[in-house]
Amino acid sequence: xxxxxxxxxxxxxxxxxxxxxxxxxxxxxxxxxxxxxxxxxxxxxxxxxxxxxxxxxxxxxxxxxxxxxxxxxxxxxxxxxxxxxxxxxxxxxxxxxxxxxxxxxxxxxxxxxxxxxxxxxxxxxxxxxxxxxxxxxxxxxxxxxxxxxxxxxxxxxxxxxxxxxxxxxxxxxxxxxxxxxxxxxxxxxxxxxxxxxxxxxxxxxx
Amino acid sequence: xxxxxxxxxxxxxxxxxxxxxxxxxxxxxxxxxxxxxxxxxxxxxxxxxxxxxxxxxxxxxxxxxxxxxxxxxxxxxxxxxxxxxxxxxxxxxxxxxxxxxxxxxxxxxxxxxxxxxxxxxxxxxxxxxxxxxxxxxxxxxxxxxxxxxxxxxxxxxxxxxxxxxxxxxxxxxxxxxxxxxxxxxxxxxxxxxxxxxxxxxxxxxxxxxxxxxxxxxxxxxxxxxxxxxxxxxxxxxxxxxxxxxxxxxxxxxxxxxxxxxxxxxxxxxxxxxxxxxxxxxx
Numbered sequence: 167x168x169x170x171x172x173x174x175x176x177x178x179x180x181x182x183x184x185x186x187x188x189x190x191x192x193x194x195x196x197x198x199x200x201x202x203x204x205x206x207x208x209x210x211x212x213x214x215x216x217x218x219x220x221x222x223x224x225x226x227x228x229x230x231x232x233x234x235x236x237x238x239x240x241x242x243x244x245x246x247x248x249x250x251x252x253x254x255x256x257x258x259x260x261x262x263x264x265x266x267x268x269x270x271x272x273x274x275x276x277x278x279x280x281x282x283x284x285x286x287x288x289x290x291x292x293x294x295x296x297x298x299x300x301x302x303x304x305x306x307x308x309x310x311x312x313x314x315x316x317x318x319x320x321x322x323x324x325x326x327x328x329x330x331x332x333x334x335x336x337x338x339x340x341x342x343x344x345x346x347x348x349x350x351x352x353x354x355x356x357x358x359x360x361x362x363x364x365x366x367x368x369x370x371x372x
Numbered sequence: 373x374x375x376x377x378x379x380x381x382x383x384x385x386x387x388x389x390x391x392x393x394x395x396x397x398x399x400x401x402x403x404x405x406x407x408x409x410x411x412x413x414x415x416x417x418x419x420x421x422x423x424x425x426x427x428x429x430x431x432x433x434x435x436x437x438x439x440x441x442x443x444x445x446x447x448x449x450x451x452x453x454x455x456x457x458x459x460x461x462x463x464x465x466x467x468x469x470x471x472x473x474x475x476x477x478x479x480x481x482x483x484x485x486x487x488x489x490x491x492x493x494x495x496x497x498x499x500x501x502x503x504x505x506x507x508x509x510x511x512x513x514x515x516x517x518x519x520x521x522x523x524x525x526x527x528x529x530x531x532x533x534x535x536x537x538x539x540x541x542x543x544x545x546x547x548x549x550x551x552x553x554x555x556x557x558x559x560x561x562x563x564x565x566x567x568x569x570x571x572x573x574x575x576x577x578x579x580x581x582x583x584x585x586x587x588x589x590x591x592x593x594x595x596x597x598x599x600x601x602x603x604x605x606x607x608x609x610x611x612x613x614x615x616x617x618x619x620x621x622x623x624x625x626x627x628x629x630x631x632x633x634x635x636x637x638x639x640x641x642x643x644x645x646x647x648x649x650x651x652x653x654x
Contacts (some may be wrong), residue, residue: 213604234605264606270542275649276478277387278439306382308436315653361384362476362602369473 185232186241189218193245197222201242201251203257204231214261219250236265248338255338256351259330263356266326274319280360281307282319287353297354304372305361327353381421384476390434390444390642391467393593394454397484398446400635402432405444408643410446410466411435425474428468434643438650445471454598457564458596468600472608474544479538479608480600481642486560486591486613487567487623489577494615496626497553497633499641500589501542502560502611505532509563524575531559532585532598538610544652545645553614553637555577559583560611561590570620589615609614614638 173180179187189199197220204215214234220227232238237264249255271279284307287293293302310316330352334345358364366372405412412432422431430446447454448462454460456611468480468618488494512525539557546555559582567573567590577587597609614637617623 201432239492268536274653275387275439275541276537277436277441278653280384280387280478281439304383306384308441310439311654313654359603362473365473365602366383366476 170309183235183238183241185218185238186232186245189242189247190245192220192222193247198224199245199247201247201258202229202250203261205257230330234261239265243333243337244336246337246339248340252347253351255334255340255348257355259334259348259352260355260359262330262333263327263352264359266330267323270319270326273322274315275289277314278310278319278331279323281310282316283307283357284325285309286320286323292353293352297350298357301354301357301361301363304363304366305357381417384441384478385418385421386433386441386443386475386477387479388440388646389471389475389477389480390440391464391471391480391597392444392483393436393447393456393594394484394635395447396631397635397639398430398520401444401483401639403436404636404639404643405432407640408647410437410643412631418443422474422536425470427470427474427493437643437646438653439647440646442646443475443477454529454575457592458594459564464593465595465599466596468609472600472602477608479535479610480597481538482591482593482597482609482611482613483632483635483638483642484593484613485616485638486589486611487573487617487619488589489573489587489613489618491618493619494551494556494589495554496615496617496630497637498615499551499553499555499637500560500591500611500613500615501539501546501555501557502534502588502594503539503557503585504534504559504583505562505594505597505598505611506559506580506582506587507532507557508561508576508590509565509595524579526580529581531581534610535605535607540642541645541649542610542612545641545648548648549644551637551641551644553633555641557585557590558588559585560594560613561587562592562595562611564592566592567619568623570618585590589613590619593594612638612642 193199200219202217204217216233217229217231219229249258255281292298331345331349334340334348392401402412412434415433416435418431427447429448432444436440459465484499506529510529513522514525516523561576591613594611600608614634616634
């Protein structure tokens with residue numbers, strides 16, 4: 167009987183990615199685990215790393231880094247593993263939003279998603295000032311016709327973004343003010359990267 | 373009042389770029405746009421926007437089609453001759469990077485001509501859609517005891533996925549519209565070689581790893597677009613090309629026919645996909 171044959175009797179943890187399974191076992195053993203994103207350049211043209219910090223009996227162990235993976239990150243969120251601070255949580259959730267909106271992108275196309283997303287943000291209090299507004303003012307998007315497709319697309323986007331806020335509250339146990347801080351950062355970063363705002367600034371085009 | 377060419381363009385300038393690499397592909401795109409009653413116009417402000425960034429290729433606006441604002445970029449030329457393939461100052465790698473930076477587009481579709489793998493299952497003019505690209509130049513050439521004294525080890529090849537949103541649009545179009553040509557979706561071999569040899573084509577087909585997708589053909593520009601991704605795991609490109617030959621000894625003759633129908637069909641397929649998505653969103 168080899169590894170494959172054992173699958174019929176495998177414990178439920180076997181369905182998790184190996185790193186998530188490891189973190190789960192360490193958490194159950196009482197370790198504290200937090201994550202950090204490693205992005206060697208602001209433009210994001212390098213592979214993003216996910217650094218795992220672990221404390222055993224309050225002693226920090228050597229951190230280790232893996233390539234960013236949407237599935238692994240989702241598994242770590244399910245385990246209640248937070249980022250090391252709110253800024254990092256914002257960056258991490260910018261990636262989570264990107265992953266969550268991919269199916270909307272596939273369904274409706276890039277341009278339509280961008281237009282409906284900007285429309286949705288414009289009508290939100292989140293965009294009345296602050297970090298999102300500072301990015302939004304450099305972005306142009308056409309106003310899509312408000313028909314059935316528009317509302318279906320808008321609902322999907324709102325559900326996915328709202329779902330990430332629920333994860334912050336329910337799975338990562340952040341307070342409401344912290345959830346708002348993280349989601350504001352995350353949306354601002356997502357918008358910035360989607361519309362290349364910082365990268366244009368870096369090239370002297372803004 | 374500002375002149376037309378001094379108007380500041382909104383950002384992003386467009387969401388989708390269409391690239392071509394030859395005059396035949398450029399003409400095919402314009403003809404198909406006219407046939408489908410899509411605008412395909414040059415605007416002084418757009419031309420000026422690109423000129424200011426050192427980009428001198430012809431550029432046409434196809435307007436907003438459904439959710440996408442579309443700009444077509446003509447072939448790059450040196451001394452009047454089109455630049456094909458990924459390399460050089462005006463090759464597809466440089467072109468992709470520069471135009472993405474200049475427009476803020478999310479996606480690039482490389483239109484044009486490709487080689488097919490097999491006559492019979494495939495015909496001249498059939499359209500190939502890349503779900504992934506296989507940069508076959510990335511290989512180890514090792515000594516071998518039998519002729520010709522070496523072999524190519526392709527195990528280091530990394531398969532590069534195309535932009536899912538662009539592939540998905542092509543899949544929708546394939547499912548909903550009947551064309552006078554077949555549409556083959558899968559992995560495409562990509563490299564700078566112009567192949568005229570069935571033995572080499574078959575070696576690639578038979579030995580290059582292709583992941584979970586079948587190899588449906590090969591071409592020259594897509595590999596350059598791998599450089600154009602703004603983010604590491606967020607590809608910008610998809611290759612959609614018509615079969616103009618089968619990369620074998622008949623290439624020279626066959627391409628005379630393929631040159632006409634292949635880029636026409638590819639352009640028609642992509643523009644039709646945009647129009648039908650626009651209807652879906654209306």
